[in-house]
Amino acid sequence: METVISSDIELAAAFLRQEAVIGMPTETVYGLAGNAFSPKAVASIFAIKQRPAFNPLILHIPGIDALDDVVKDIPETATELMRRFWPGPITLLLPKRPAVPDTVTAGKPTVAVRVPAHPMALALLRTTGFPLVAPSANPFGSISPTRAIHVAEYFDGLIPLVLDGGECPRGVESTIVGFPNGEPVVYRLGAISLEAIEAITGPVRVLKIAEAVPDAPGMLLRHYAPRTPLMLADNAREEALKHPNLNIGILTFDAPVDTGFETHQEVLSPAGSDEIAAAALYDALHRLDRLGLDLIIAQRFPDEGLGRTINDRLLRGARL
Ligand code: TXA
Ligand code: MG
Secondary structure, eight states: OOOEEEOOHHHHHHHHHTTOOEEEOOSSSOEEEEETTOHHHHHHHHHHHTOOTTSOOEEEOSSGGGGGGTBOSOOHHHHHHHHHHOSSSEEEEEEBOTTSOHHHHTTOSEEEEEOOOOHHHHHHHHHHOSOEEOOBSSOTTBOOOOSHHHHHHHTTTTSSEEEOOOSOSSOSOOEEEEOGGGSOEEEEOOSSOHHHHHHHHOSOEEOOHHHHOTTOHHHHHSOSBOSSOEEEESOHHHHHHTOTTSOEEEEESSSOOOOSSOOEEEESOTTOOHHHHHHHHHHHHHHHHTTTOSEEEEEOOOSSTHHHHHHHHHHHHOOO
16 A cells, blocks of 8 residues: 555545545644544554554544534533633543444543644544544654654555645644543643643642553553653753763754764754744654664753643653
8 A cells, every 4th residue: 555645635534434544634743543433443543553452542523513422421621621722732531422432442431532723634524524533643652743754654555645734733742631530630741731721720630651551651651752762851961971972962942052072953942932842842853863863862841831741752752
């Protein structure tokens, strides 16, 4: 099978109706999308991504009007969050209706659901008329894709099409909020900052990495990882100076690091914007990872706004 990159929404819809799996742009990252109600498509997603069956998928719907078909008993706080942030990068964990297949939720009583803010994703959802399940379109554990070409390179020959919607404007995954015992809890930091969520909900607890995946904490800890060893450093310059003989990549927030020897540097936002840095993060990691470096040193970000999300991803991608 040849993997085609195209912006033809009708073609994408035709593949989805045939229960195929395709690459789909969203405002966060590209997803590996299939018809949520097709057992064949759902099984293909797990197989192509090499994702463990216990790790549930996110259901994408075109609007709040489609929500009642898939979930019930929506807490008031969840309604406030979706009114404020949908379409957009917040995923809510809500009690599922029986129509949602257990394979999608990995047997859990809740389903993760969101309305993406990408015009092509919305058009595709409206055209097909069925919800789409879509995990990030990367092999399990590796860096998420923010361009169509990343998806085509990961899954060349395994999927028929990547719908090309350009670069993902947010560049990091959605923030996931669940409501165990009715109280909002952040399960995954993401493209909407904790501060923006707390402005609606009041103070919320953020699950620690291991808590979020009680079934397999160690296994899911390493995620979002480049092939090159990655280190998250409090002081990138000091770390780099320890390894003058290595071929080093450095990832920083707003300014390059002066090491006195040659390194490959990626500065995510010279203007110091956490949103621009988040949008640039995975693309920069993909670029550094292609250089065949010995080591990537990432400077820890200020732990506020989307800096928190960036640190979370770097920590999970780090092997050192
Ligand atoms: O921005 C995003 O959320 C992207 C785009 C494509 O929409 N999708 C994405 O999907 O990041 P994925 O599969 O890579 O990450 C979904 C996360 C997984 O860590 C999964 O464990 C968690 O959501 N999840 C899904 N359903 C859940 C549930 N019912 N309870 C707890 N966690 C759940
Ligand atoms: Mg993912």
